[in-house]
Amino acid sequence: MTASAQSTRIDFSELEALLATIFERHGTSPEVARTLANNCASAQRDGALSHGVFRIPGYLSTLKSGWVNGQAVPSVEDVAPGFVTVDAGNGFAQPALAAAHNLMLKKARANGIAMLAVRNSHHFAALWPDVEPYAREGLVALAFVNSMACVVPFGGKKPLFGTNPISFAAPRAHSDPLVFDLATSAMAHGDVQIAAREERTLPRGCGVDADGKPTTDPAAILNGGALLPFGGHKGSALSMMVELLAAALTGGNFSFEFDWSPYPGAKTPWTGELVIVIDPSRGAGSDFAKRVETLVQEMEWAGQTRQPGDKRYQQRAEAMANGVVIGADELAHLRELAKVPG
Ligand code: NDP
Ligand code: PYC
Numbered sequence: 001m002t003a004s005a006q007s008t009r010i011d012f013s014e015l016e017a018l019l020a021t022i023f024e025r026h027g028t029s030p031e032v033a034r035t036l037a038n039n040c041a042s043a044q045r046d047g048a049l050s051h052g053v054f055r056i057p058g059y060l061s062t063l064k065s066g067w068v069n070g071q072a073v074p075s076v077e078d079v080a081p082g083f084v085t086v087d088a089g090n091g092f093a094q095p096a097l098a099a100a101h102n103l104m105l106k107k108a109r110a111n112g113i114a115m116l117a118v119r120n121s122h123h124f125a126a127l128w129p130d131v132e133p134y135a136r137e138g139l140v141a142l143a144f145v146n147s148m149a150c151v152v153p154f155g156g157k158k159p160l161f162g163t164n165p166i167s168f169a170a171p172r173a174h175s176d177p178l179v180f181d182l183a184t185s186a187m188a189h190g191d192v193q194i195a196a197r198e199e200r201t202l203p204r205g206c207g208v209d210a211d212g213k214p215t216t217d218p219a220a221i222l223n224g225g226a227l228l229p230f231g232g233h234k235g236s237a238l239s240m241m242v243e244l245l246a247a248a249l250t251g252g253n254f255s256f257e258f259d260w261s262p263y264p265g266a267k268t269p270w271t272g273e274l275v276i277v278i279d280p281s282r283g284a285g286s287d288f289a290k291r292v293e294t295l296v297q298e299m300e301w302a303g304q305t306r307q308p309g310d311k312r313y314q315q316r317a318e319a320m321a322n323g324v325v326i327g328a329d330e331l332a333h334l335r336e337l338a339k340v341p342g
Helices: 012-025 030-045 053-065 093-111 132-136 189-197 218-222 233-248 281-301 310-322 328-339
Strands: 007-010 075-080 083-092 113-122 140-145 166-170 178-182 270-278 324-327
Touching (some): 007 012, 075 093, 093 132, 093 270, 132 166
Antiparallel strands (some): 075 083
């Protein structure tokens, strides 16, 4: 689905309902459909386009291939005072996170900290939706998810790591939570795909071609080449950490461990995810959100006037007021998909 030159707008709840119909018609349970539709529509609303409706063809081809179980019911286990595990049952990560959400809130408040280890899960989405809700409850949250082997470790020759994002959310006293969400690769794989479709070159330092030579051609990265970690050895170390936290610690696959080749059309990485939720009031009392505000204020005085998350919140507010921007062709295609079973 390419971005159409002509764009239109759709009401957020209408987009959510449309996407839920598509997911259900293409093999998910109604619960999974609602959760994925909310996630995907929220990304489109916030302008996080590499993980908005752009992802629908990949979700549907994956469901069709049999690689993922769209009907999976996550199994939540309360394994320790500060530890929850979820076996996602070869389903999507978002229903697993939703199933554990209330228990995580309870444990983080009771113990000061709680960990959520999700395994046997597919994550094909942006990571901020997995942490922002906790910050809206006054908690600090971190999430880590690994993906598919497409990133060469620092100094290496072959792709091993995933694009492995990290997200962080903290409550602010007078504003939306402070949230960052970033791939540990020089660029998200989704953005490389979008650049390839739009025939744009990439900045230098993003990736290598099939011969391991630096390239700015997104097609060369996608066809046998690989991405690089951001920031050289530093991003590579963070990506390694994500593999360890999201896969080794949860019981999920490393990004290099799964083989989806027998499932043509499969696009969703079958890995794991770790979420850490902290009650900041157990540290320095009730002032944490004000302390966040102080830091943000100082950053602004220092000259950083745009904070991570600001752009998304601006686009969210604009989309909620005027409708979510979407390519006219994309919307027409979605409406077709909602009519036909996959
Ligand atoms: P970006 O580089 O676009 O943004 C990273 C973070 O930096 C965001 O929080 C963004 O805030 C912030 N930011 C961007 N520009 C500025 C600026 N000028 N000043 C201050 N802050 C800024 O993200 P990535 O390309 O690394 O990742 C894109 C998405 O892809 C993420 O949502 C990620 O979770 C997803 N992804 C998912 C994977 C998966 O396996 N599921 C794998 C890899 C990536 P803002 O939001 O306001 O722009
Ligand atoms: O954009 O790198 C990415 C990505 C991988 C899995 C889902 N998104």
